[in-house]
Amino acid sequence: MGITLARRGEQGQASMDSIEKIRPVPQDTEQEQLERSQFERRMKPTVMIVEDEEALSTLLQYNLDKEGYKVVAAADGEEAALLIREVTPDLILLDWMLPGLSGIELCRRLRGRPETRNVPIIMITARGEETDRIRGLDTGADDYVTKPFSMTELLARIRAVMRRIRPALTEDLVTFGDIVIDRAAHRVRRGEREVHLGPTEYRLLDHLIQHPGRVFSREQLLDAVWGSDVYVEARTVDVHVGRLRKALNGKGEKDPIRTVRSAGYSLDEQFHN
Numbered sequence: 001m002g003i004t005l006a007r008r009g010e011q012g013q014a015s016m017d018s019i020e021k022i023r024p025v026p027q028d029t030e031q032e033q034l035e036r037s038q039f040e041r042r043m044k045p046t047v048m049i050v051e052d053e054e055a056l057s058t059l060l061q062y063n064l065d066k067e068g069y070k071v072v073a074a075a076d077g078e079e080a081a082l083l084i085r086e087v088t089p090d091l092i093l094l095d096w097m098l099p100g101l102s103g104i105e106l107c108r109r110l111r112g113r114p115e116t117r118n119v120p121i122i123m124i125t126a127r128g129e130e131t132d133r134i135r136g137l138d139t140g141a142d143d144y145v146t147k148p149f150s151m152t153e154l155l156a157r158i159r160a161v162m163r164r165i166r167p168a169l170t171e172d173l174v175t176f177g178d179i180v181i182d183r184a185a186h187r188v189r190r191g192e193r194e195v196h197l198g199p200t201e202y203r204l205l206d207h208l209i210q211h212p213g214r215v216f217s218r219e220q221l222l223d224a225v226w227g228s229d230v231y232v233e234a235r236t237v238d239v240h241v242g243r244l245r246k247a248l249n250g251k252g253e254k255d256p257i258r259t260v261r262s263a264g265y266s267l268d269e270q271f272h273n
């Protein structure tokens with residue numbers, strides 16, 4: 001295989017640095033500091049690998065882990081489809097030729113579902129033909145690498161796709177419409193107004209703002225914001241979304257949070273306009 005082990009790239013280093021820059025502000029209680037450090041750990045982008053070649057999958061897992069990503073792996077399309085219900089990956093590396101459900105078919109399915117419609121997908125394939133490339137991109141993949149590829153090149157592509165599609169993941173200052181989150185100062189503003197949020201509401205907003213338009217079920221929000229090791233009722237999510245709305249929406253201001261009936265919540269993509 002034409003794969004070389006790569007050292008951590010400079011850009012990858014920079015983006016992890018910006019995540020590490022978030023520091024608790026002094027007036028926080030110990031509980032809040034604990035919650036925040038748990039949240040920061042969870043803020044590592046999750047990459048899902050769907051690849052049936054065990055050696056390649058292991059190599060990818062090793063390198064992505066070293067680069068600072070959280071990694072989950074599936075050996076075929078069916079396993080991937082199941083896993084995606086539990087974890088919401090920030091990016092998917094998807095092999096074209098898989099046993100059973102093909103990469104192309106899986107890609108099409110993911111694009112057809114509101115929860116995964118916006119997840120960046122990089123296709124990995126042995127096919128290098130231009131028509132295949134176009135077919136892959138037509139199906140909804142964001143990028144395409146042909147085997148054999150160098151790990152350095154793949155990691156650079158992953159960073160580029162992340163930056164292009166999910167700038168909110170790596171920046172200190174995130175803007176959505178007239179809402180600004182300053183992660184370094186741990187502050188939220190809407191227009192000229194300072195928005196005071198509790199720690200849970202802050203994490204909720206930060207999570208939603210990383211994935212505009214993506215619909216999260218209550219269970220997914222619980223996992224992402226509260227952590228999968230904490231037992232909280234799904235209804236709790238509604239309470240905190242309510243508080244977030246109350247703090248965020250002043251008189252006559254548009255509500256950026258969309259309630260999707262029997263599905264969950266998302267940040268309204270139309271809010272920008």
Ligand code: CA
Nearest residue numbers: 052095097098
């Ligand atoms: Ca394969």
